[in-house]
Amino acid sequence: MYKIPGHHHISMITKNASQNNHFYKNILGLRRVKITVNQDDPSMYHLFYGDKTGSPGTELTFFEIPMVGKTHRGTNAITRIGLLVPSEESLHYWKKRFEEHGVYHGEISTYANRPALKFEDPEGLRLVLIVSNGEKVEHWETWEKSSVPVDHQIQGMGTIEITVKRLEKLARTLTEMFGYTEVSRTEDEAIFQSIEGEVFGEILVKQLDGPSERPGRGSIHHLAIRVKNKLELTYWEAKVKERGFSSSGIVDRHFFKSLYFRESNGILFEIATDGPGFLVDSDVEHLGEKLELPPFLEPRRAEIEAQLSPIEEKE
Template sequence: MYKINGHHHISMITKNASKNNHFYKQVLGLRRVKMTVNQDDPSMYHLFYGDKTGSPGTELSFFEIPRAGNTYRGTNAITRIGLLVPSEDSLQYWKERFEEYGVDHDEITTYANRPALKFEDPEGLRLVLLVSNGEKVKHWKTWEKSEVPAGHQIQGMGSVEITVRRLDKIASTLTDMFGYTEVSRNDKEAIFQSIKGEVFGEIVVKYLDGPSEKPGRGSIHHLAIRVKNEAELEFWEEQVKQRGFHSSGIVDRFYFKSLYFRESNGILFEIATDGPGFTIDGEEEHLGEKLDLPPFLEERRAEIEAKLSPIEE
């Protein structure tokens, strides 16, 4: 049976691409590996940040929606993103860096059984730095031009938190359909891993009753999980159908192929292939420096660029 190899990327909403760009490049030290547009609505930017090449498992992506309102927090939503750092010394480095840059953060604590530092981006997106203890996406590459020293750089995505009304429903989807291992559970929380013992495919599911989250700036749109290639994607498409979920069918996103579905709590998952990746239309040295468009949008470049505001570097 095919396995889910961890997280692929995670996608959020930002109101302002320039401010978002500043925070994730200058403050968090990530590389902007792709500046493109939402393929379903080319009037909005789609920005990707990650390691040197935007490896699967390191990618944070943002749709710019200038009219986005506030997020009204609630249940049935993806509610926090874990980012891996090398050591407990790194947490202290980041705490001091956040204080220098005025980033909203907590004290160093623990999260999902790991030393951790919770913080929020300028739009209220909830994140947490987690000590990796040597665990990271195996193909993660240091970004030499990062604002952050190599010994403290973010090494990709760790635990992703999802808050739901019906914990058993999402647990069944993760374990019975996708083959995740349930590694701990109580009445309020369960932890699942796509590869047992590895944090880069970990999902923390929390139970919360009440109204559903109303998304806005700083909210999380969907979580994408990794498969190797299109043959595996076709296999998972069939599994999704067999469980009665409505699927988007396989969509060619040029940089990877995907399918989307909502599980029983309404959480949107994407299943995405590892390749071909962001170097398909750009040299590694110059990734993210200019607006890249998939071939089917290239003929509309002038029209698309006219509607986008330049991003302040």
């Protein structure tokens, strides 16, 4: 059986690409590694942020929907994103940085049994910085031009929080189908790891009854988990089908190949290959500088560009 090595990326909804771009590039210090469009609806931007090359496990992605309303929080949703930082000293650096930039944040505390600092982006997306204790995605690369010093840079995705009505249903999908290990359990939450002892494939599942979340700006659309290549993706496609879930089938996203399915609580998962990656149509020096389109959309470039508002580059 193949092993899931961790998270691949996570995708959210934003109302304003320029505001989003400013926050994730200039305040969080991530590299914008790709400006592209939603391949299923090319009228909207799809922005990717990550490490120097947008390595799997470091990517935060956003679909811009200018007319989107607010999120009505509830259950059956992905509810918080953990981002790894190197040390407890980093949490103090970030707390001060958030104060200077007017970012909504809490106090330094613990989250998923690690020192942590909760915060929100300008649209209310809930995030948390978690001390990695040296754990990070093995191929994470420093972004030398980041506004954040190397010693405190975000090192990719850590614990992802999912809130559901039926914890046991999701627990069985993670452990029985994907081979995650359950590492802790209380009455209404459990922690699972794709590689035991490693935080970069960790999922914290909380049980909560009540109305389901109604997504809007600052909500999380789906979590993508990693596989090596198309051979492994084909293996997981058969497993998803065997489990009784319907899937999208394998989709070529140009930067990676993917498969989408919803588990029993309605949480949307993507399974995505590591390659070919964001250097498939750009060199490392110029990643994320201009609109890149997959080959099948290139003939429509003029039409697509006419529908998109330019992204303002604020310092």
